Amino acid sequence: MDEEFVVGTWHYVLAKHAKAMCALERELGDKHGLGPSEFEVLDRIVRHDKDLRIQELCDEVHLSQSALSRVVARLEKAELVARGVCHNDRRGVFVCITDAGRTRYEEALPTQRAVLAEIFSDAPALAR
Amino acid sequence: MDEEFVVGTWHYVLAKHAKAMCALERELGDKHGLGPSEFEVLDRIVRHDKDLRIQELCDEVHLSQSALSRVVARLEKAELVARGVCHNDRRGVFVCITDAGRTRYEEALPTQRAVLAEIFSDAPALAR
DNA sequence: GAACATTACATGCACTCGCATCTAATGCAA
DNA sequence: TTGCATTAGATGCGAGTGCATGTAATGTTC
Numbered sequence: 001m002d003e004e005f006v007v008g009t010w011h012y013v014l015a016k017h018a019k020a021m022c023a024l025e026r027e028l029g030d031k032h033g034l035g036p037s038e039f040e041v042l043d044r045i046v047r048h049d050k051d052l053r054i055q056e057l058c059d060e061v062h063l064s065q066s067a068l069s070r071v072v073a074r075l076e077k078a079e080l081v082a083r084g085v086c087h088n089d090r091r092g093v094f095v096c097i098t099d100a101g102r103t104r105y106e107e108a109l110p111t112q113r114a115v116l117a118e119i120f121s122d123a124p125a126l127a128r
Numbered sequence: 129m130d131e132e133f134v135v136g137t138w139h140y141v142l143a144k145h146a147k148a149m150c151a152l153e154r155e156l157g158d159k160h161g162l163g164p165s166e167f168e169v170l171d172r173i174v175r176h177d178k179d180l181r182i183q184e185l186c187d188e189v190h191l192s193q194s195a196l197s198r199v200v201a202r203l204e205k206a207e208l209v210a211r212g213v214c215h216n217d218r219r220g221v222f223v224c225i226t227d228a229g230r231t232r233y234e235e236a237l238p239t240q241r242a243v244l245a246e247i248f249s250d251a252p253a254l255a256r
Numbered sequence: 257g258a259a260c261a262t263t264a265c266a267t268g269c270a271c272t273c274g275c276a277t278c279t280a281a282t283g284c285a286a
Numbered sequence: 287t288t289g290c291a292t293t294a295g296a297t298g299c300g301a302g303t304g305c306a307t308g309t310a311a312t313g314t315t316c
Contacts, residue, residue, distance in 0.1 A: 066267080091311045
């Protein structure tokens with residue numbers, strides 16, 4: 001177990017995460033009124049492309065259940081997604097994207113991609 | 129510019145960051161009463177090994193200046209570091225580690241290393 | 257079916273963060 | 287020296303997060 005490699009990888013992750021998060025927050029926020037978490041959640045919903053249980057989202061996004069609940073609430077307030085109770089299990093809530101949500105996502109996607117390209121393209125694959 | 133690689137790298141960073149941060153927060157917090165930021169700052173101070181300006185710390189840690197200021201305030205309150213005014217530039221503040229701080233850091237280091245090893249050792253170098 | 261455990265999601269709370277701003281010290285120009 | 291810009295660090299504030307807990311629906315055991 002190469003400790004130096006492990007720590008090096010951790011520092012790489014810390015640096016890239018900080019830089020990317022900061023840039024995404026700025027770019028997505030200024031240009032599209034979305035935070036990184038909002039974008040991430042929209043992204044998952046769009047790619048899943050059918051109604052999605054909050055619970056399923058929870059597994060895919062790196063957020064606590066409570067944080068996710070609030071992100072969805074914010075997205076719903078902005079009318080980018082709609083919530084509804086599950087018919088099968090009335091404890092459950094499904095989320096689906098609205099037309100406005102899809103449009104917003106599609107507008108924001110190139111911005112996100114540009115930020116990531118800027119930050120990761122000059123970064124060669126993490127190699128020993 | 130391979131978009132798939134860029135996005136893949138980003139997802140890797142997101143996943144590892146979330147997992148590591150969560151584990152560090154839990155382990156360092158429960159076992160040593162330190163948050164990840166506190167540990168990070170102690171780490172930099174110990175490695176620099178002579179008095180360090182807040183400003184210098186700011187460049188090395190992935191925190192805003194205000195967040196750093198508060199982390200140092202917390203560490204000082206816990207008597208793990210001491211603050212003092214710079215003699216050369218009396219706007220400046222230098223930070224040095226106390227004996228208790230060094231001890232705490234040395235206790236916490238193996239915990240941090242164990243967490244990182246657990247998370248990154250099974251992760252081969254990010255390769256295309 | 258009554259009582260209790262579990263699950264899904266929402267919410268109160270405390271905490272950390274970044275941004276904007278404040279204070280104090282320094283640098284610089286006239 | 288005076289006046290103004292800049293820099294170092296602290297702080298008020300709003301926002302987002304996780305943990306613990308609350309509420310309601312479901313499952314389970316007797």
